[in-house]
Amino acid sequence: MFSLVSLVHLAEGAEGDVSAALGALEARVARTLPGTFNGGDLIAHFDFADEDSYRDVLPAIDAVLGGGGVTRADSAFYRHGRHGAADPGLATGVYRALLLSADRPVSRPVLDKFEAEMVRMPHYIPAIRNWRLSRVIEARGERRWTHVWEQEYASLDGLNGPYMLHPYHWARIDRWFDPECPDWMIDTRLCHSFCAFGRAVLTA
Amino acid sequence: MSTATTIYVIDEIVALPGKGRALLEAYHERYAPGARARGMALDRVLVSPPMWLDDDSNTITISWTIQGAPAWWGMSFQSRNDPGVADWWAEVDEMIVRRSRHFATAESDIAEICNV
Numbered sequence: 494m495f496s497l498v499s500l501v502h503l504a505e506g507a508e509g510d511v512s513a514a515l516g517a518l519e520a521r522v523a524r525t526l527p528g529t530f531n532g533g534d535l536i537a538h539f540d541f542a543d544e545d546s547y548r549d550v551l552p553a554i555d556a557v558l559g560g561g562g563v564t565r566a567d568s569a570f571y572r573h574g575r576h577g578a579a580d581p582g583l584a585t586g587v588y589r590a591l592l593l594s595a596d597r598p599v600s601r602p603v604l605d606k607f608e609a610e611m612v613r614m615p616h617y618i619p620a621i622r623n624w625r626l627s628r629v630i631e632a633r634g635e636r637r638w639t640h641v642w643e644q645e646y647a648s649l650d651g652l653n654g655p656y657m658l659h660p661y662h663w664a665r666i667d668r669w670f671d672p673e674c675p676d677w678m679i680d681t682r683l684c685h686s687f688c689a690f691g692r693a694v695l696t697a
Numbered sequence: 698m699s700t701a702t703t704i705y706v707i708d709e710i711v712a713l714p715g716k717g718r719a720l721l722e723a724y725h726e727r728y729a730p731g732a733r734a735r736g737m738a739l740d741r742v743l744v745s746p747p748m749w750l751d752d753d754s755n756t757i758t759i760s761w762t763i764q765g766a767p768a769w770w771g772m773s774f775q776s777r778n779d780p781g782v783a784d785w786w787a788e789v790d791e792m793i794v795r796r797s798r799h800f801a802t803a804e805s806d807i808a809e810i811c812n813v
Contacts, residue, residue: 657770658766659813660800660802664800671776672776672783673773673783673798675796681777
């Protein structure tokens, strides 16, 4: 399976038209919640059975995202990476996507170590109910996004509380993101965006 | 919640032979003021061996404290959005063999810091 996630920045008054147009292309669309950072006004999430299906619909998606109702979009198309689901039926939770760009020169084993540590987060932070870490095939927007780190929480408290405050995050994982740490390799420009889709998308 | 737990930010720096003293002076003069402004308090500075070596490496361990994970994020957010901080580390890299930065608490605070 493949997905495309787009973090859409809207022109004033365009939410209805843009949401409807993306929805007509079979995206799940929701307004972002307060507290996102470079996260846009809408999240549009598409699933595809294969890459050809994505290529077929991409011109129509580009027409919407390149239209007058959109001022900017950060997008990542990816094959589904490592994932887990503790709550596959989660219907009222919060979806969060982190787009990151591991753009500093590192070896493959170092990148593998980063990814291996990232996917251990749900083990230490059970508030992460469903999750997926994927390498990006095609990126658009402010950076050449290399990874999408998606999670679903039962509520926003899980994201703002346990996820942010657990030491496995700030005292272990964050060194890859921190220019003060020798292991730093990820651009400080991130997209941190979240919304409530009204259904689980990581287990769809 | 863990807002009051003391977190230690520990830099361990192995200086190039003969550069330990100059490196630590630069750290005090050019790095420490900004670190304090970002909310860290200098805990201690240890130099090993306790003399300045001319022809070998000193290992310098600098420990800072900050109170709780939210304050840690506040410090880190300021640091990563100030290009001068990354520039500082890049500039002094020529005086460094290797370095590490670790984040720690007292053993007795582990349960509290994990209670999120």
